[in-house]
Amino acid sequence: MAWGRKKRGGREEPLFGLPAALADLRLSPEDRIPAAVDDDKPKKPVPKRKHEEDDDEPPPRERKPRAAKGGAKRRAKSRGRIRFGRLIYWGAVLGLWTAIAIIGVVVWVGAHLPAIQSLEIPKRPPTIQIVGVDGSLLASRGEMAGTNVALKDLPPYLPKAFIAIEDRRFYSHYGIDPIGIARAAVANILHRGVSQGGSTLTQQLAKNLFLTQERTMARKLQEVELALWLERKHSKNEILELYLNRVYFGSGAYGVEAASQRYFGKSAKNVTVAEAAMLAGLVKSPSRLAPNRNPEGAEARAQIVLAAMAEGKFISAAQAKASIGHPSYKVKPAGAGTVNYVADWIGEVLDDLVGQIDQSIVVETTIDPKLQSVAEAAIIDELAAKSVKFNVTQGALVAMTPEGAVRAMVGGRNYADSQYNRAVTAKRQPGSAFKPFIYLTAIEGGLTPETIRQDAPLDLKGWKPENYTHEYFGSVTLTQALAMSLNTVAVRLGLEVGPKNVVRTAHRLGISSKLEANPSIALGTSEVSVIELVGAYAPFANGGLGVSPHVVTKIRTHEGKVLYVRQPDRLGQVIEPRHAAMMNTMMLETLLSGTARKAEIPGWMAAGKTGTSQDFRDAWFIGYTANLVTGVWLGNDDNSPTRKATGGGLPVEVWTRFMRTAHQGVPVASLPNAQRGGFISNLFQTASQVSAAPAPSAQVPQGGGYRPPPARTPAPPPNPSARPEAAAGLDGWLVDRLFGR
Structure with missing residues (x-):
C-alpha cells in the first residue's frame, strides 16, 4: 500500500499529531458539492488525477454543444445593442450640454455688447488739416479720412x-x-x-x-x-x-x-x-x-x-x-518732408489750445511753404556734402519773424528715419551763442560796446578757460571780444555782473530751460533748445520787445466755425531800445570781421553770434535781420564730438544759403535804432571820451553779484596789433562797420 502510493507519486502529509485514520481522509472531486452552472455555458471537464488515469486508453475529447455557440452570438448582439444605446444617450447628453454652452457664450458675449438697437454707425474719425500762411495744405494729422464715395461712383x-x-x-x-x-x-x-x-x-x-x-x-x-x-x-x-x-x-x-x-x-x-x-x-x-x-x-x-x-x-x-x-502706378513719396516736424509740434499744443478734438479741424499756421522748402534743402544738402568730413549726422533750423511767428522749422535731416524734433525737443549746449546774454547784462549795468576789458589767461580755482585759438589779445573792447568770441573776456564779464543776473537776463528774453548760475555759464554750458534760443534773440531784432515763438494763428472747423484765434503777445519791453541798439552794434561786427564773416546777405544789415560747445559736440549760429531771426544747430544725436565743426563753418553756410533766398524780393530794412542818428551821433560825440575800467582780477568776486565798474579814466585806443582798423579812428570804424562801407 505504501509502495503503491509511492509509485503513483503521492505525497505524505505531516500528521501533526492526528490519528492515522483521520489523516488519510481526502475529498475527491465527486465528494464536492457542484456549483450552480449555466445550462447554456459549456461545462469545463474535470481533469482526472494521475492515479485515476487509464494507462492504456486516452481520455475522450469533449465537444461543445451547438446550443452554447448560438448563445454567444446572442450575447454579442445584446452587448452591441447596449453599446449603441449608450452612445446615443451620451451623444444626446453631450449635444445638449454643447447647445447650453453655446447659448451661454452667446448670451455672455451679447451681454458685453451695447444694446443692438442703440448701435449706430460711428462718425468718421476727426482729421486735422494743417495749412500754411498762404492757405496751402502742409500736412494732415489724426486719422485722415477722405470724403465718402458712393459705390455707384x-x-x-x-x-x-x-x-x-x-x-x-x-x-x-x-x-x-x-x-x-x-x-x-x-x-x-x-x-x-x-x-x-x-x-x-x-x-x-x-x-x-x-x-x-x-x-x-x-x-x-x-x-x-x-x-x-x-x-x-x-x-x-x-x-x-x-x-x-x-x-x-x-x-x-x-x-x-x-x-x-x-x-x-x-x-x-x-x-x-x-x-x-x-x-x-x-x-x-x-x-x-x-x-x-x-x-x-x-x-x-x-x-x-x-x-x-x-x-x-x-x-x-x-x-x-x-x-x-505694365503697371501704371504713380505713387507719391512717403511723408518724409521736414514739415512733418512742424505738424508734430502742432499736435502737441492743440490740446492746450482747443481741448479734446472730436471733429475735423483746419489749423492755420505761420509756416511759409517756400521758406520751409528752402530750409529743408539747406540742411539736407549741406549735410549730404559735408557730414562725413566733419562727422556731423544731424541738423536743425528755426526761422521766425522778429515778432515770433515761425516761418520754417527743420527738426532733422530725414523725418522718415527719425521723428525726433531737434529744433523743439532736443536741448544742447549753446556754447558761445549764449554770450549775448552776458554782454547784455553788462551793457544794462552801465558798460558800452567800447568798454575795455582784458583778454588774458584766467585761473579760477583750477579751471582755466581758454580762447579757441589759444591766443590772447590783451586790452580789447567788448565789441571786439564778442566778435572774436574771446572766452576769457566773457568769463570775466560773467563774474563781474554775477551769474545769477545772467540767468535772469536770459529768462527775461525767453530762455525757459533751467540754467546753472555758475562761472561756466558764460561759455554756454547750460543746455537749451533751438527754438527758445532763437526766440530769445528776437528782441534784439525788434527793438527790445519780448516774444513767444508760435506757429498756430487760427483753428476752425471745416464748416468755418472759429475755435481759436491767437492774440498778440503782451510781454512788453524786455530790453531798453538803446541797449538793444548797442547789442546790434556789437553783433553786427561778428558778421563783418568776427567768427561769422561768411554770413553775408547783400544789401541787408545782419547781426548774430556763433557758438561751439566743448569738444566740438555742437555747432551753432543764430543770426538776424529786421525781417527774420534764424538759428542753425548741427551735431550728433548721441552727443559724440564732431571733427572740429565750429559755429563759423557749416552752420554759417546753412544760414547764409537759407537767408539769402529768404530775403530775395523783400524790401530792405535796417535793424531797430541802428540807423537812427540820435544814438549814433551821440555815440560819436562821446567816442573820444570812451574810457575803460581796469580789467578785473582773475579772482572770483565774493558773492557772485553784480559789481559796478570803477570810475572811468581816459584810456588809449585798442592795441593796433590786436585790431588794425581801430587805429583809423573810432568814428570811421563805427560808420564802416554799421553801414558796410
Missing part, C-alpha cells in the same frame, strides 16, 4: 478687387462664411501657423466700426454677432460701401478716397485696375505694404490680387496680364 473693378481677395462669397453668405473658415483652418494647419483668415468683409467692417484690434476669442465672438446684425440691418451694397469708406489703408488714410489721394494723388473714382488691385492688397497689412514705404511689397501683393480677380472672373485674363506686366 467707383469703377466696378475697384470693389470687385476687394471681394476677390478678401471675401469671394460675399454676396452668398449671411455675415460669416463657414466654408471660408474651414478653408482657412485647413491652410493654417498645413502651414503650422496663421497663413489665412476666415473673416468676411462684414466681419472686418464690424471690427473697424465697433471693436478694438485685440486678438481674443471674446472679441472674435463679438465680431461674429455684430456681423450678423449688420447683415440683418443693411443690404450687401450698403455694407460694401461702408467697408470701402472706412477700412484702413496705412499712412493714416481711412477709406479708398483718402488712400487714393495719399498714394496716387487722385480720386478713387479715377484709379486704374492696377491701382485698384494695389489698394485692395493693402488691407492685409497696411503698415507693412504701404506703397510709398514698401513699393516692392505692395507690387507683389497687387499681383496676387490681380490673379484672384482673374480667377474669380471679375476681370479678363488679358486685363490681369496687362496690369501685371
Whole structure:
C-alpha cells in the first residue's frame, strides 16, 4: 500500500499529531458539492488525477454543444445593442450640454455688447488739416479720412478687387462664411501657423466700426454677432460701401478716397485696375505694404490680387496680364518732408489750445511753404556734402519773424528715419551763442560796446578757460571780444555782473530751460533748445520787445466755425531800445570781421553770434535781420564730438544759403535804432571820451553779484596789433562797420 502510493507519486502529509485514520481522509472531486452552472455555458471537464488515469486508453475529447455557440452570438448582439444605446444617450447628453454652452457664450458675449438697437454707425474719425500762411495744405494729422464715395461712383473693378481677395462669397453668405473658415483652418494647419483668415468683409467692417484690434476669442465672438446684425440691418451694397469708406489703408488714410489721394494723388473714382488691385492688397497689412514705404511689397501683393480677380472672373485674363506686366502706378513719396516736424509740434499744443478734438479741424499756421522748402534743402544738402568730413549726422533750423511767428522749422535731416524734433525737443549746449546774454547784462549795468576789458589767461580755482585759438589779445573792447568770441573776456564779464543776473537776463528774453548760475555759464554750458534760443534773440531784432515763438494763428472747423484765434503777445519791453541798439552794434561786427564773416546777405544789415560747445559736440549760429531771426544747430544725436565743426563753418553756410533766398524780393530794412542818428551821433560825440575800467582780477568776486565798474579814466585806443582798423579812428570804424562801407 505504501509502495503503491509511492509509485503513483503521492505525497505524505505531516500528521501533526492526528490519528492515522483521520489523516488519510481526502475529498475527491465527486465528494464536492457542484456549483450552480449555466445550462447554456459549456461545462469545463474535470481533469482526472494521475492515479485515476487509464494507462492504456486516452481520455475522450469533449465537444461543445451547438446550443452554447448560438448563445454567444446572442450575447454579442445584446452587448452591441447596449453599446449603441449608450452612445446615443451620451451623444444626446453631450449635444445638449454643447447647445447650453453655446447659448451661454452667446448670451455672455451679447451681454458685453451695447444694446443692438442703440448701435449706430460711428462718425468718421476727426482729421486735422494743417495749412500754411498762404492757405496751402502742409500736412494732415489724426486719422485722415477722405470724403465718402458712393459705390455707384467707383469703377466696378475697384470693389470687385476687394471681394476677390478678401471675401469671394460675399454676396452668398449671411455675415460669416463657414466654408471660408474651414478653408482657412485647413491652410493654417498645413502651414503650422496663421497663413489665412476666415473673416468676411462684414466681419472686418464690424471690427473697424465697433471693436478694438485685440486678438481674443471674446472679441472674435463679438465680431461674429455684430456681423450678423449688420447683415440683418443693411443690404450687401450698403455694407460694401461702408467697408470701402472706412477700412484702413496705412499712412493714416481711412477709406479708398483718402488712400487714393495719399498714394496716387487722385480720386478713387479715377484709379486704374492696377491701382485698384494695389489698394485692395493693402488691407492685409497696411503698415507693412504701404506703397510709398514698401513699393516692392505692395507690387507683389497687387499681383496676387490681380490673379484672384482673374480667377474669380471679375476681370479678363488679358486685363490681369496687362496690369501685371505694365503697371501704371504713380505713387507719391512717403511723408518724409521736414514739415512733418512742424505738424508734430502742432499736435502737441492743440490740446492746450482747443481741448479734446472730436471733429475735423483746419489749423492755420505761420509756416511759409517756400521758406520751409528752402530750409529743408539747406540742411539736407549741406549735410549730404559735408557730414562725413566733419562727422556731423544731424541738423536743425528755426526761422521766425522778429515778432515770433515761425516761418520754417527743420527738426532733422530725414523725418522718415527719425521723428525726433531737434529744433523743439532736443536741448544742447549753446556754447558761445549764449554770450549775448552776458554782454547784455553788462551793457544794462552801465558798460558800452567800447568798454575795455582784458583778454588774458584766467585761473579760477583750477579751471582755466581758454580762447579757441589759444591766443590772447590783451586790452580789447567788448565789441571786439564778442566778435572774436574771446572766452576769457566773457568769463570775466560773467563774474563781474554775477551769474545769477545772467540767468535772469536770459529768462527775461525767453530762455525757459533751467540754467546753472555758475562761472561756466558764460561759455554756454547750460543746455537749451533751438527754438527758445532763437526766440530769445528776437528782441534784439525788434527793438527790445519780448516774444513767444508760435506757429498756430487760427483753428476752425471745416464748416468755418472759429475755435481759436491767437492774440498778440503782451510781454512788453524786455530790453531798453538803446541797449538793444548797442547789442546790434556789437553783433553786427561778428558778421563783418568776427567768427561769422561768411554770413553775408547783400544789401541787408545782419547781426548774430556763433557758438561751439566743448569738444566740438555742437555747432551753432543764430543770426538776424529786421525781417527774420534764424538759428542753425548741427551735431550728433548721441552727443559724440564732431571733427572740429565750429559755429563759423557749416552752420554759417546753412544760414547764409537759407537767408539769402529768404530775403530775395523783400524790401530792405535796417535793424531797430541802428540807423537812427540820435544814438549814433551821440555815440560819436562821446567816442573820444570812451574810457575803460581796469580789467578785473582773475579772482572770483565774493558773492557772485553784480559789481559796478570803477570810475572811468581816459584810456588809449585798442592795441593796433590786436585790431588794425581801430587805429583809423573810432568814428570811421563805427560808420564802416554799421553801414558796410
